[in-house]
Amino acid sequence: MSDAFAALPKPPYYAVIFSSQRNGEDDTGYAAAAQRMVELAAQQPGYLGVESTRGSDGFGITVSYWDSEAAIAAWRQHAEHAATRAHGRTHWYDHYELRVAKVERAYAKSALDPARQRD
Amino acid sequence: MSDAFAALPKPPYYAVIFSSQRNGEDDTGYAAAAQRMVELAAQQPGYLGVESTRGSDGFGITVSYWDSEAAIAAWRQHAEHAATRAHGRTHWYDHYELRVAKVERAYAKSALDPARQRD
Numbered sequence: 001m002s003d004a005f006a007a008l009p010k011p012p013y014y015a016v017i018f019s020s021q022r023n024g025e026d027d028t029g030y031a032a033a034a035q036r037m038v039e040l041a042a043q044q045p046g047y048l049g050v051e052s053t054r055g056s057d058g059f060g061i062t063v064s065y066w067d068s069e070a071a072i073a074a075w076r077q078h079a080e081h082a083a084t085r086a087h088g089r090t091h092w093y094d095h096y097e098l099r100v101a102k103v104e105r106a107y108a109k110s111a112l113d114p115a116r117q118r119d
Numbered sequence: 120m121s122d123a124f125a126a127l128p129k130p131p132y133y134a135v136i137f138s139s140q141r142n143g144e145d146d147t148g149y150a151a152a153a154q155r156m157v158e159l160a161a162q163q164p165g166y167l168g169v170e171s172t173r174g175s176d177g178f179g180i181t182v183s184y185w186d187s188e189a190a191i192a193a194w195r196q197h198a199e200h201a202a203t204r205a206h207g208r209t210h211w212y213d214h215y216e217l218r219v220a221k222v223e224r225a226y227a228k229s230a231l232d233p234a235r236q237r238d
Contacts, residue, residue, distance in 0.1 A: 021123065021124070063136055
């Protein structure tokens with residue numbers, strides 16, 4: 001299985017779905033900050049994993065997974081994360097949407113395995 | 120705002136988060152089927168919108184949005200959709216993960232507007 005996939009426990013857990021359109025500016029600064037946020041998020045209590053991709057048109061989706069709403073709230077209040085978000089709002093994105101959701105069911109399939117239901 | 124973003128009502132609503140690793144085969148057939156599924160989904164009762172992207176490494180995330188669990192179940196049972204999924208499992212993907220979640224809160228920000236909370 002690719003490293004791109006998050007290895008998650010059985011539901012329920014929480015997802016933060018962040019879709020964004022990059023403005024095409026400051027690719028170097030953006031890439032460094034994105035990598036730093038992934039590393040920092042992984043150190044937070046309640047972090048479960050992340051999946052992220054961006055197409056050549058600059059539209060991207062990142063989904064981070066957390067074990068509780070409290071963990072999401074704590075990460076949102078993390079000082080370095082908050083500062084990076086504030087910078088990103090004015091420097092990196094034309095537009096973004098952020099949605100917080102409770103994952104209730106999950107399924108997976110690998111080339112080597114038949115489809116299976118996780119819950 | 121880019122067409123890549125789904126224009127959604129206020130929460131609550133449901134999200135189907137589909138992350139997948141393409142196997143690099145049959146790009147033409149895959150692209151045609153993906154476009155057809157987006158068009159067909161948009162015709163289904165309870166469909167709210169979709170956001171989708173895939174990076175150059177073949178890892179992609181598609182999030183479709185629905186007004187109810189019943190709408191997701193009906194789309195899952197749609198004959199053409201089921202046939203396309205069955206084909207995709209054996210022909211297009213090395214691995215995929217599918218998660219069904221209830222969106223509880225949403226936020227957005229455009230370059231022209233300050234951040235705002237939707238709910």
